[in-house]
Amino acid sequence: MSRHIQMTVNGQQVGPVEVPEGLKMIEFLHEYLNLTGTKFGCGVGVCHACTVIVEGKNGVSEVVRSCISGVERFAGKKVRTIEGHAKRNEAGEITELSPVQMAFLEHFSFQCGWCTSGFVNETTALMERLAKNPVAVSDVEQVVEEALKEHICRCTGYVKYYQGVKALILNTRGLTY
Amino acid sequence: MKATNISRCRRFFRRLQTALMAFFLLAGISQIQAAQDQETLIKQGKYLAEIGDCVACHTPQGGRELSGGLPFETPFGIVYSTNITSDKETGIGHYSYRDFYRAMHEGISPDGNLYPAMPYTSYHLLTEQDTRALYAYFMNTKPVRQENKASEIGFPFNIRMGLKAWNLMNHKDGEFTPDPAKSDSWNRGSYLVNVLGHCGECHTPRDATFAMRPEAHFQGAVLDTFEASDITPQELNRQNWTHEDLRQLFTRGYSRKGTVFGGMYPVVYHSYSHLTEQDMRAVTSYLLDNEADIAEQPLTFNGHDKQAPGYNLYMGYCAGCHGQDGEGRPHVAPALAGNATLDRSSAFNAVSLLLNGIVSQHYNSTTSFYAMPAYADKFDDRQLTDLVNYMRTTWTSQKADIRLSAVAEIRINMKQSLH
Numbered sequence: 001m002s003r004h005i006q007m008t009v010n011g012q013q014v015g016p017v018e019v020p021e022g023l024k025m026i027e028f029l030h031e032y033l034n035l036t037g038t039k040f041g042c043g044v045g046v047c048h049a050c051t052v053i054v055e056g057k058n059g060v061s062e063v064v065r066s067c068i069s070g071v072e073r074f075a076g077k078k079v080r081t082i083e084g085h086a087k088r089n090e091a092g093e094i095t096e097l098s099p100v101q102m103a104f105l106e107h108f109s110f111q112c113g114w115c116t117s118g119f120v121n122e123t124t125a126l127m128e129r130l131a132k133n134p135v136a137v138s139d140v141e142q143v144v145e146e147a148l149k150e151h152i153c154r155c156t157g158y159v160k161y162y163q164g165v166k167a168l169i170l171n172t173r174g175l176t177y
Numbered sequence: 178m179k180a181t182n183i184s185r186c187r188r189f190f191r192r193l194q195t196a197l198m199a200f201f202l203l204a205g206i207s208q209i210q211a212a213q214d215q216e217t218l219i220k221q222g223k224y225l226a227e228i229g230d231c232v233a234c235h236t237p238q239g240g241r242e243l244s245g246g247l248p249f250e251t252p253f254g255i256v257y258s259t260n261i262t263s264d265k266e267t268g269i270g271h272y273s274y275r276d277f278y279r280a281m282h283e284g285i286s287p288d289g290n291l292y293p294a295m296p297y298t299s300y301h302l303l304t305e306q307d308t309r310a311l312y313a314y315f316m317n318t319k320p321v322r323q324e325n326k327a328s329e330i331g332f333p334f335n336i337r338m339g340l341k342a343w344n345l346m347n348h349k350d351g352e353f354t355p356d357p358a359k360s361d362s363w364n365r366g367s368y369l370v371n372v373l374g375h376c377g378e379c380h381t382p383r384d385a386t387f388a389m390r391p392e393a394h395f396q397g398a399v400l401d402t403f404e405a406s407d408i409t410p411q412e413l414n415r416q417n418w419t420h421e422d423l424r425q426l427f428t429r430g431y432s433r434k435g436t437v438f439g440g441m442y443p444v445v446y447h448s449y450s451h452l453t454e455q456d457m458r459a460v461t462s463y464l465l466d467n468e469a470d471i472a473e474q475p476l477t478f479n480g481h482d483k484q485a486p487g488y489n490l491y492m493g494y495c496a497g498c499h500g501q502d503g504e505g506r507p508h509v510a511p512a513l514a515g516n517a518t519l520d521r522s523s524a525f526n527a528v529s530l531l532l533n534g535i536v537s538q539h540y541n542s543t544t545s546f547y548a549m550p551a552y553a554d555k556f557d558d559r560q561l562t563d564l565v566n567y568m569r570t571t572w573t574s575q576k577a578d579i580r581l582s583a584v585a586e587i588r589i590n591m592k593q594s595l596h
Contacts, residue, residue, distance in 0.1 A: 021492065021501070022492065022501040024497060044498065044506065044509050045497065045498065045547070057554075065497075067497065069493060070493040070494070070497060072489040072490075072492045072493035073492075075493075
């Protein structure tokens with residue numbers, strides 16, 4: 001049986017679109033919207049490579065693993081994927097990367113890049129949380145560890161990811177005190 | 178000296194030599210025998226201590242085995258388990274057998290009355306032989322020097338003399354009495370479950386003085402965030418638990434009826450997974466009150482009601498791990514068809530699991546279950562009610578009769594128990 005789903009993805013209204021029952025969000029992004037930047041990793045919600053951002057209650061962003069979440073979970077919600085971070089011009093060309101993307105570039109954070117979209121989304125959501133609730137400088141390392149610890153990088157490039165995020169938080173006004 | 182005297186003397190010394198040799202030989206043999214007996218006794222005690230699950234309560238998070246210090250929330254404050262290694266100063270290494278016996282049977286240690294958090298109300302039925310074996314084992318555990326933590330029980334419950342009155346009201350020492358109408362195996366199971374396994378301590382509701390209510394034996398009780406299930410034979414047989422289901426649950430932590438969680442995980446991990454095959458059958462025979470094999474009924478799946486409000490919630494949040502049709506994924510998430518947590522009149526555990534999630538569970542190098550996230554912040558009471566009712570009607574024969582007010586009450590209780 002099919003169902004009609006609609007949501008907002010990266011600021012664009014999507015649907016109502018007819019989808020089969022049991023469709024996972026990652027399949028919806030790949031097959032229906034051609035947004036292939038979200039990567040399918042373990043398929044059981046463990047590696048967090050497939051993480052996307054959903055606008056939660058009171059405007060607070062939450063991260064959701066799209067490989068284990070049915071598309072119904074996102075009905076009527078605002079979703080951001082890796083394709084929604086960089087600024088683009090009218091022709092659709094990228095003109096500016098987000099601060100998180102820049103931080104990972106500057107720190108040579110990724111190797112094969114499969115896990116990168118998950119790390120970018122998780123870090124972006126973290127930055128937004130910290131903008132609302134800043135933390136003490138002394139706690140930054142722990143906060144970063146807490147936010148990123150579930151993300152698996154099979155190239156084991158954790159150090160550069162963590163360094164990049166830590167530097168970004170410390171250098172962004174308003175996130176720490 | 179005359180020749181006869183010399184030969185008499187020689188004979189005497191030869192006899193003495195033979196006698197001495199025989200004495201030392203026999204002494205040596207009896208020493209070896211004693212050592213062997215002691216070794217057997219320690220081994221037996223180790224097995225009994227495993228089935229008694231002493232490690233689970235007496236090992237602090239990330240700490241040394243049996244060294245105590247694990248906190249227990251009671252209605253009166255926090256009690257910490259004690260060091261029960263053989264350390265003579267901080268543990269129980271200085272206990273005489275009598276001291277040990279009194280602690281296990283009467284709840285009285287050389288330092289005073291024990292709080293009934295130590296299940297002497299179950300252990301008191303231990304046989305003399307088993308108590309001796311346990312004593313032999315504990316006196317030979319690796320000593321760990323770790324001071325005991327003082328309990329944080331408020332006045333007047335911190336006065337241990339009060340426990341004497343509690344014992345007078347609620348505790349009577351005695352030995353396990355087998356039921357002559359039942360088989361040896363059933364009685365062995367009863368002994369393992371009621372005495373060493375002290376299952377009644379969690380699975381039996383308590384009265385106003387927090388003593389187990391004998392008339393409600395094994396009918397289930399709420400413990401903070403989870404409800405220890407009704408494990409009466411009537412309920413287990415109604416849910417079509419078989420000997421094999423229980424064996425799998427107790428050895429691997431999961432069966433076709435679901436996985437263990439909360440306080441049952443350490444019980445399986447440290448304790449019941451070590452049961453011998455014979456004892457396991459005794460335990461399952463007792464719990465099911467049936468020694469014959471039980472036929473496995475097909476698991477319930479009533480099909481999806483796509484108009485039900487819980488359907489979208491299930492597909493969006495749960496189907497990824499538990500399967501589109503509730504079939505589950507091996508080593509990731511249990512199946513929901515016939516799931517024991519859903520298939521009960523009380524929705525307490527179904528709601529509390531959704532609110533609190535489950536931590537990941539590891540059994541061996543090839544068997545682990547992933548953590549289930551907590552949805553307390555994701556679902557409101559209406560959504561929780563819809564989801565639980567949906568799952569119950571889809572995968573069990575229970576009705577969609579869970580009310581919004583009942584779910585709201587569970588959430589409030591949960592907040593209180595989690596502070």
